[in-house]
Amino acid sequence: MTALVLLSGLPASGKTTFAAALAPRLRARLLESDRVRRELFPRERRYTRDEHARVFAAVRERAAAALAEGRHVVVDATNLRARDRRGFVQLARRSGARLVAVRLTAPDAVLRQRLSAPRAGVSEADVAVYERMRGREEPFAYPCIHVDSRWPLDPSLALAEALCREGA
Ligand SMILES: Nc1ncnc2c1ncn2[C@@H]1O[C@H](COP(=O)(O)OP(=O)(O)OP(=O)(O)O)[C@@H](O)[C@H]1O
Ligand SMILES: [Mg+2]
Numbered sequence: 001m002t003a004l005v006l007l008s009g010l011p012a013s014g015k016t017t018f019a020a021a022l023a024p025r026l027r028a029r030l031l032e033s034d035r036v037r038r039e040l041f042p043r044e045r046r047y048t049r050d051e052h053a054r055v056f057a058a059v060r061e062r063a064a065a066a067l068a069e070g071r072h073v074v075v076d077a078t079n080l081r082a083r084d085r086r087g088f089v090q091l092a093r094r095s096g097a098r099l100v101a102v103r104l105t106a107p108d109a110v111l112r113q114r115l116s117a118p119r120a121g122v123s124e125a126d127v128a129v130y131e132r133m134r135g136r137e138e139p140f141a142y143p144c145i146h147v148d149s150r151w152p153l154d155p156s157l158a159l160a161e162a163l164c165r166e167g168a
Contacts, residue, residue: 003028003072004063008079008140009104010133011125012114014149017152018104019076020109021153025161026074029066031059033077045124060087067095072164080136089142100163101157102156108134110150120145 005022007015016032023030033123037045037055056077063073079085085101092099106114114125145163147156 001098002067002070002095002099002166003087003100004067004095005072005100005102005160005164006079006085006088006092007072007074007076007102008085008144009103010078010080010122010137011130012110012119013104013106014147014153015078015104016121016123017149018102018147018153018157021159022157023074025157026072026164027103028061028072028074028164029118030067030074031076032122033059033075033122036062036124054105056087057086058141060091062078063088064091064095067091075098078133078134080133080138085140098164098166099142100160101140101142102147102160103140104147104149106149111125 005028007019009015019030019032032101033055036058040054040058041051041073052142059075059077066073095151111130113128114128115125145156145159147153
């Protein structure tokens with residue numbers, strides 16, 4: 001059985017760090033929305049509704065293709081609202097893949113500190129983006145691994161990996 005790992009969390013909560021550690025363990029297809037956005041819009045990114053729709057259509061399409069090939073998939077995006085997650089939940093169901101949801105968190109002060117420091121990677125999120133997204137988080141309607149990214153990640157990675165492999 002394949003698995004779709006759906007990450008969720010505010011900017012700097014540690015999604016990309018977690019995804020980069022998990023994907024090789026599962027030999028999963030890693031789909032980072034920020035990277036796909038850069039690929040589709042290399043010159044300038046506007047973060048409009050239309051741009052968002054195109055990025056997520058591409059992410060879902062690639063996820064569907066990987067699952068159809070029998071590969072696990074890790075989706076790295078903020079996915080804060082239920083409606084952001086719905087397409088992936090439906091895709092997992094349609095593909096007969098196990099949905100493994102992971103919510104990354106850290107306290108407000110830690111997130112602000114991380115966002116103020118120079119950042120590696122392709123995310124363009126800064127404190128202003130964080131301010132806009134705060135408070136948009138909606139609870140998950142299904143089981144979810146909660147990860148506080150101040151702790152070592154290994155036990156959470158092992159749990160996510162085990163859930164993905166269960167029933168394989
Ligand atoms: N488990 C962790 N332990 C220590 N530092 C971490 C951890 N996870 C992330 N960080 C640090 O926090 C910063 C942001 O992490 P990361 O890029 O993984 O967040 P993100 O959730 O992907 O953010 P964005 O939504 O902007 O893409 C990085 O500088 C990283 O070094
Ligand atoms: Mg990221």
